[in-house]
Amino acid sequence: MLEVRELTRRFGGLTAVDRVSFSIGPGEMVGIIGPNGAGKTTLFNLLTGFLRPDGGSVRFLGRDITGWPPHRIARLGLVRTFQLVRPFPNLTVLDNVKVAALVHTPSSGEAERVAWKLLEETGLAPFAGAEARSLPVGLRKRLEVARALAARPRLLLLDEVLAGLNPEELAETLGLLRRLHEGGLTLVLIEHIMAAVMRLCRRVIVLHQGRKIADGPPEQVGRDPAVVEAYLGEEFVA
Amino acid sequence: MEALVQLLVTSLLLAGVYALVSVGLTLIFGVMRLVNFAHGEYLMLGMYLAFWSFSLWRLDPYLAVLTAAPVFLLVGLATYYLVVRPVVPRPHTVQIFTTVGLSILLQNLALFLWTGDFRFLRTDYTNIVYKLDGVAVNFPQLAAFGVSVAATLGLFAFLKWTWWGMALRATAQDRQAAVLMGINVDRAYGLAFAVGIGLAGLAGALIAPLYAVYPTAGLQFVLVAYVVVVLGGLGSLIGALIGSLVIALLDVVGAFLVGIAWKEALYFVAFLLVLLVRPAGLFGQRGAEEFRA
Amino acid sequence: MKGERPFHPRLSADQAVALGLFLLAALSPLVVRDNYLLDTISLILLWAAMATAWNIAGGFAGQVSLGHAAFFGLGTYLVALPQVYWGWSAWFGLGLGAAASAGVGLIVGYLSNRLRGPYFALATIALSQVLLVVFSRWREVTKGGEGVPIPFRPGLENLAFVGKGPWVYAMLAYLLVVFAVALYFERGRLGQLLAAVREDEDAAAAVGIDTRRLKVVAIVVSALLTAVGGALWAQSIGFVDPFYVFSIDISVKMALIAIIGGMGRSVGPLIGSILIISTESYLRATLSGPQAGQTGLYLIIYGLVLILVVRFLPQGLAPLILSLLRRGKVGA
Numbered sequence: 048m049l050e051v052r053e054l055t056r057r058f059g060g061l062t063a064v065d066r067v068s069f070s071i072g073p074g075e076m077v078g079i080i081g082p083n084g085a086g087k088t089t090l091f092n093l094l095t096g097f098l099r100p101d102g103g104s105v106r107f108l109g110r111d112i113t114g115w116p117p118h119r120i121a122r123l124g125l126v127r128t129f130q131l132v133r134p135f136p137n138l139t140v141l142d143n144v145k146v147a148a149l150v151h152t153p154s155s156g157e158a159e160r161v162a163w164k165l166l167e168e169t170g171l172a173p174f175a176g177a178e179a180r181s182l183p184v185g186l187r188k189r190l191e192v193a194r195a196l197a198a199r200p201r202l203l204l205l206d207e208v209l210a211g212l213n214p215e216e217l218a219e220t221l222g223l224l225r226r227l228h229e230g231g232l233t234l235v236l237i238e239h240i241m242a243a244v245m246r247l248c249r250r251v252i253v254l255h256q257g258r259k260i261a262d263g264p265p266e267q268v269g270r271d272p273a274v275v276e277a278y279l280g281e282e283f284v285a
Numbered sequence: 286m287e288a289l290v291q292l293l294v295t296s297l298l299l300a301g302v303y304a305l306v307s308v309g310l311t312l313i314f315g316v317m318r319l320v321n322f323a324h325g326e327y328l329m330l331g332m333y334l335a336f337w338s339f340s341l342w343r344l345d346p347y348l349a350v351l352t353a354a355p356v357f358l359l360v361g362l363a364t365y366y367l368v369v370r371p372v373v374p375r376p377h378t379v380q381i382f383t384t385v386g387l388s389i390l391l392q393n394l395a396l397f398l399w400t401g402d403f404r405f406l407r408t409d410y411t412n413i414v415y416k417l418d419g420v421a422v423n424f425p426q427l428a429a430f431g432v433s434v435a436a437t438l439g440l441f442a443f444l445k446w447t448w449w450g451m452a453l454r455a456t457a458q459d460r461q462a463a464v465l466m467g468i469n470v471d472r473a474y475g476l477a478f479a480v481g482i483g484l485a486g487l488a489g490a491l492i493a494p495l496y497a498v499y500p501t502a503g504l505q506f507v508l509v510a511y512v513v514v515v516l517g518g519l520g521s522l523i524g525a526l527i528g529s530l531v532i533a534l535l536d537v538v539g540a541f542l543v544g545i546a547w548k549e550a551l552y553f554v555a556f557l558l559v560l561l562v563r564p565a566g567l568f569g570q571r572g573a574e575e576f577r578a
Numbered sequence: 579m580k581g582e583r584p585f586h587p588r589l590s591a592d593q594a595v596a597l598g599l600f601l602l603a604a605l606s607p608l609v610v611r612d613n614y615l616l617d618t619i620s621l622i623l624l625w626a627a628m629a630t631a632w633n634i635a636g637g638f639a640g641q642v643s644l645g646h647a648a649f650f651g652l653g654t655y656l657v658a659l660p661q662v663y664w665g666w667s668a669w670f671g672l673g674l675g676a677a678a679s680a681g682v683g684l685i686v687g688y689l690s691n692r693l694r695g696p697y698f699a700l701a702t703i704a705l706s707q708v709l710l711v712v713f714s715r716w717r718e719v720t721k722g723g724e725g726v727p728i729p730f731r732p733g734l735e736n737l738a739f740v741g742k743g744p745w746v747y748a749m750l751a752y753l754l755v756v757f758a759v760a761l762y763f764e765r766g767r768l769g770q771l772l773a774a775v776r777e778d779e780d781a782a783a784a785v786g787i788d789t790r791r792l793k794v795v796a797i798v799v800s801a802l803l804t805a806v807g808g809a810l811w812a813q814s815i816g817f818v819d820p821f822y823v824f825s826i827d828i829s830v831k832m833a834l835i836a837i838i839g840g841m842g843r844s845v846g847p848l849i850g851s852i853l854i855i856s857t858e859s860y861l862r863a864t865l866s867g868p869q870a871g872q873t874g875l876y877l878i879i880y881g882l883v884l885i886l887v888v889r890f891l892p893q894g895l896a897p898l899i900l901s902l903l904r905r906g907k908v909g910a
Contacts, residue, residue, distance in 0.1 A: 095784065121786035129784070135777035146774045147785035149767055198785040320696035371889055377695035378642050382837055382888045385644070385830060390881025397875055504826075508707065511700055550711035553704040560693060560701050 048073045048233060049094075049125070049202055054103035056086075056093055063089040065257035066103065071202065076224075076234045078244035078265075081254035082277055087237045088130055090254070091204050095127045096120045108201065122150065124201030128191045128208060130237075136180035140171055140190055143179050147197035161197060169193040169223060185216040192223070202233040209240050221247060245269065253277070287419045292537050298426045300533035301433035302492055306506055307513040307525040308437055309484035315457040315520030316477035317373065322384040324510065325503025326391035327357060327482045331489020332498045333395065336406045346406060350432060350490045357486025361479035369478060370471070395500035404498040411494045425494035432491055436484065441522065453477055457520060509536070512556040518566030527567060591900050592845040596757065599848055603750050607743035616742035618859040620814065623749035624807060625855050627756040629835035629847035631803035636833060637841030638763045639796035640776040641690045644829050645702025648686075648709050649679040649801040651823035653808025655713060657737075658726040658818045668737035672809040676802045683801030687794030703826060710824035725819040728812060737813050745814050752810055756803050760844040763796065772796065804832070834880060838887050840894025849896045854880065 049071040056064040064086045071077055079087055092098040094105055096117035104113045107125050121127075135143050144165050148158035166172045169189050174182065179190060188208055195203060205224075209217060221243060228234055238244040244251060245265040253261035253268055255277040261268045268274055306328060313321050331353050338344035338352070364387070372383045413424040444450035456463040456473040464470055488506075496502065513532045517524025532552060539548035559566060606619050628650070635641045656678055657671030682705075689701050713720045720726070732740045739745055763769045774782040775789045783789050812818050822828070831854075839850020861876050887894060 097780070097784075116790075117780070117783040118786050118788045121784055126786075127784055129781065133778050133781040133784075135774050135781065137777060138773060142770070142773075146770050146782075146787075149770055150786040153767060155767060155770075194785060320700065368885060375889075375892075378636075378640075378841075379888045379892060381642055381644075381696055381699055382833070383885050385833075386881045386884030386888065388881070389830065389834075389884065390878055393875075393877035393881060397878060508703070512704075515697075515700070547711065547715055550708050550715075553708040553711070556704045557701060557708070560689070560697065560704075564693060564697065 048108060049235075050106040051094070052104050052106075054090070054093055054105065055101050056089055056098060057101050062257050064093060064100075067254070067257070067259050068103075069252055069259060069262060071233060071235060073201075073233055074228075074231060075250060076228045076248050077236070078248035078251045079235060079237045079254060080239070080241060080244055080251060083239075084256070085254040085277075086257040087254055088206055089257075091127055091206055091237065094120075094204065095125060121198055124199065125204070126195045126198045126200035126202070127204040128195050128206055130206040130210075132184070132187045132191045134179035134182070134187055134190050134194070136178070138179055139176050140179055140182070141166065141175040143190055144193050144197045147194045151199050165193045165196050168226075169196075170219065185212050188212065188216075189220065189223075192220075196227075200232065202235065203227070205234065205236045207237055207239060209236075209238055209243050217243070288541075290418075291420050292541060293534075294420050294422060295426075296533040296537040297530075298422065298430040299536065300529040301430035301437075302488055303506075303509060303513055303533055304437055304526050304529035305433040305484055305488040305491070306510040307517070307529055308440060308522055309481035309488075310507075310510050311514045311517070311519060311522060311525045312440075312453075312477050312484075313481040314514070315522075316453050317474045319369070319373070319380055319478075320384070321478075321481070322381065323388035323391060324481070324485055325505075325507025326388050326395075327360070327485040327503070328489040328492075328506050329395060329498075329500065329503035330360075330391065331357060331486035331491075332406075332493040332496075332502055333399065333404075333489075334486065335490040335493035336404050336498045339406055339408065340404075346408060346411075346490070346494055347428060349493075350487065353490035354436070354483050354487045358479050358483035360486065361482025362475060364482065365475045365478040370474070373474065392500050392503075399500070401500055406493045406498065408494070425492075429491040429495065433488070436487060437526070440480070440484070444522070449473075449476060509552060512552045512559075514566075515556060515564075516559050516566050518568040521566065521568035524566055524568035591904055592843055593761075595900060595903065596845045596848060599852070600750065600754065603746065603753075607746045613742050614859075614863060616746055618856065620742065620745045620749045621859065622851050622855045623746065623753045624811060625831070625835055626848045626851035627749070627753040628804055628807040629832050629839065629851055630753070630756045630760045630844060631800050631807065632832040633800075633836040633841055633844075633847050634760055634763050634803070635797045635800035637836060637846070638760075638769060638772050638776075639793050640772075641793055641797055642695070642699050642833070643686065643702040643797075643800075644699045644826065644833060645686075645704070645706035646800075646804050646832050647824050647826065647828040648682060648702070648706040649804040650808040650811075650828055650832075651706070651709055651713065651820070652679045652682065653805030654812035654818045654823045655720060655726070655820075656805075657809035657812050658728045659720070661728055662721075662726060667735060668809070668813055669735070672737065672806060675805040675809050679801040679805035680798050683798035684794065686801065687797040690793050690797060691790045703829070706824055706826065706829060710820060713824060714820035720820070723820060725817055728816050728818070730816055737810075748810060748814075752806060756807075757844060757848075759799060759803065763799075764844050768792070768795070834884055836894075838880075838883060838894055840896030842893050843896060845900075846894050846896040849899055850894065853895070 052068050053066045054064055055062065055066050067090065081087055089098065093100050096115050099114060104111060106112065107123060112120050112123065138146065141162055145158045145162040148161040152158050166175055169192060171186065171189055171193055174186060182190065192208060209220060212220060224234060224247065236244060236248065249264060251263065251265050251268045252259060253274050260273045260277060261271045310321060310324050313319055334353055334356065335346045335349040338349040339346055368383060368387055372379050411425050415422050444454055452468045452473055453476060455466065456468060456470055460470060509532060513528035514525055516531060517528030535552055535555065536548060539551045543551065603619060603623055607616060610616055632646050635643055653675035656675035657668055660666040660671045660674065661668060686702060686705065690698050693701055714723045716722065730738055732738045763772065771787050772792055774787055775792055779789050808823065835850040835854050836847045838854065839848065840846025857876060891898065
């Protein structure tokens with residue numbers, strides 16, 4: 048579904064993403080982990096058109112999307128969320144989701160129906176009329192996911208969607224992710240909270256200093272000496 | 286050949302004044318990320334200061350020049366605290382129209398107080414012309430150039446060697462880092478703005494003997510200043526200097542080639558080309574496209 | 579725009595007020611005899627329309643232009659010159675001006691995708707200034723600085739009327755068209771997508787919104803509508819002066835009216851125009867002769883009002899006035 052080949056991006060003297068290659072098949076749930084500065088978010092930016100690669104290519108659904116503008120990639124079905132959530136602050140929660148749905152349907156009524164359904168699925172229905180900027184972080188993250196879902200993703204890229212959540216919110220979000228995955232959605236998660244990723248994903252890719260250093264099932268990756276060294280003592284649970 | 290040298294010399298002298306105005310503009314932008322649409326009006330007020338000082342009190346225009354800088358420094362500070370500071374955290378639209386509103390206010394204040402009549406500041410010695418090898422230069426041009434250079438050098442020295450100068454440069458480069466280093470960013474902004482306006486007022490006083498004084502006099506200069514600043518790169522002082530030279534050259538040579546009538550179109554076209562091709566200008570640090578709220 | 583659901587079944591306060599104003603305007607030529615007053619009403623309607631047109635780009639798409647005089651001026655010249663040179667109908671000139679402005683609008687739209695905020699504003703100023711220089715110097719084609727007098731041949735087919743009354747209807751018709759378009763940009767699908775673009779362009783792109791195309795569409799429509807206003811104005815005055823029609827003053831006035839009235843809604847510029855143009859007309863009528871310099875006084879006040887409104891009432895005066903009216907309707 049998604050084929051990444053030798054993707055590279057430099058910023059001045061720093062190579063943020065260094066010849067990274069991997070493939071994601073339909074229905075997978077893959078975690079991308081790595082210490083800070085490993086290049087995870089840069090990778091997402093490259094995949095979704097927010098940054099131009101200096102080398103390599105990205106293919107999605109059989110099409111070469113390298114260098115495509117972000118909105119075109121999103122419309123094709125490769126949708127991302129932002130690490131630092133970016134809701135439309137002055138629009139209501141409902142409108143935030145509705146506007147994403149409007150991209151795919153000319154009917155305002157239809158978009159609103161879709162939006163309501165998604166709000167219910169993500170547990171945001173009680174907040175529908177509130178302005179997005181009045182929401183606390185936990186709810187904003189969920190809004191970000193709901194909005195991304197309205198954009199009809201075939202593959203959803205979630206950037207640290209679990210960060211900063213309290214245990215209750217965490218459990219709910221994990222449940223949501225599992226439901227989405229069971230429903231057939233392909234998910235790729237960047238996460239820092241390794242425990243969750245190891246438990247949730249059947250496949251984990253590890254980035255370190257821009258390079259891919261491991262790619263496989265969590266138990267295997269967890270024991271990989273290169274990975275252990277990269278994290279230098281950070282504890283994780285396999 | 287003589288004509289060419291004359292052109293070059295005149296360009297150089299003019300560049301001095303453009304530099305003074307542009308450097309102030311680019312300083313404000315560099316430190317505060319604010320485009321000051323009212324900059325020209327302070328230039329105009331500087332012109333009127335020189336004119337009225339002479340008309341009412343017989344104050345020599347070059348003495349007026351001495352007072353212009355501190356007066357406009359204070360005016361700039363006042364403007365910052367009253368008008369600009371409250372809108373610094375607000376979105377672009379608010380900032381744009383705050384300075385546009387200021388521009389309207391000042392222009393029409395001048396119009397109201399002093400009418401739209403063109404005023405001319407002429408003293409006994411403003412007509413002195415020096416001739417060197419067939420190149421003619423008049424005293425006010427020379428004086429304007431001299432003071433501009435001195436003031437610009439003074440500014441560079443200030444920015445390079447004083448604590449506040451370095452604080453301004455730090456704020457311009459990375460605002461958050463500056464805050465973390467204990468720089469009072471609000472004061473830095475106030476200082477940058479005040480200095481920028483001070484320079485504009487000073488420039489106005491300097492050119493009063495050279496050009497007609499009227500309420501919309503600032504417009505011509507500020508538009509050129511913007512071309513200079515964008516060409517050189519917003520936020521870059523060296524860029525402002527080099528940009529001044531280029532534009533002054535374009536101005537004089539353009540007038541010679543296509544006539545005074547069309548040369549104005551020349552620098553607006555240049556302006557648009559720069560924005561289209563290389564919005565960062567020659568030395569700008571950030572591209573205009575990246576300029577985000 | 580905040581939390582409002584579009585397509586209300588009943589009339590919103592906005593629309594009711596607008597409708598009321600339109601009706602008043604429509605009735606005015608039957609009731610008002612004074613020519614100066616009728617002329618003022620025409621001007622109010624014209625500027626309301628142009629400010630609304632500006633607002634489509636500036637308020638709804640978030641692209642603040644200070645160079646809309648470029649489109650206005652093009653509209654005036656392209657309606658005037660074909661009449662003067664070839665005797666063609668003013669309607670043709672109007673269409674030509676609209677098309678040409680749409681074309682220039684494409685260029686401006688391209689610029690809006692390369693430049694942000696103040697840079698874009700500066701670029702639009704530069705553009706209008708280039709046109710000013712070109713049109714005021716090119717004697718062979720545009721008659722240079724002297725301007726272009728438009729031959730007066732009354733009749734609807736020539737878009738020229740005797741008396742002030744018909745012009746009120748012409749301007750009202752224009753305003754109704756512009757207002758309808760603005761409503762679509764405010765509440766229709768395009769409008770909602772634009773709201774997202776205004777809020778956060780990148781996040782909008784991330785969900786598939788073609789931000790670039792939307793902005794260009796808004797700007798082109800805004801340009802086109804402004805040019806039509808220029809054409810109508812030129813016809814009503816009968817003379818085109820390049821130094822006026824391409825001036826920054828015109829650009830700023832359009833923006834000022836929209837902002838003071840309220841950029842967020844279609845009805846804002848209407849209210850802004852009523853406030854500003856009527857004050858202007860009143861002052862011009864009462865202060866004349868040696869006091870003529872005093873008309874500058876109201877501009878000082880406008881500068882001040884602009885600074886204050888943009889700082890304290892970013893939504894403009896419309897919400898304030900509308901809530902006052904609503905309270906009045908419900909009863910004290």
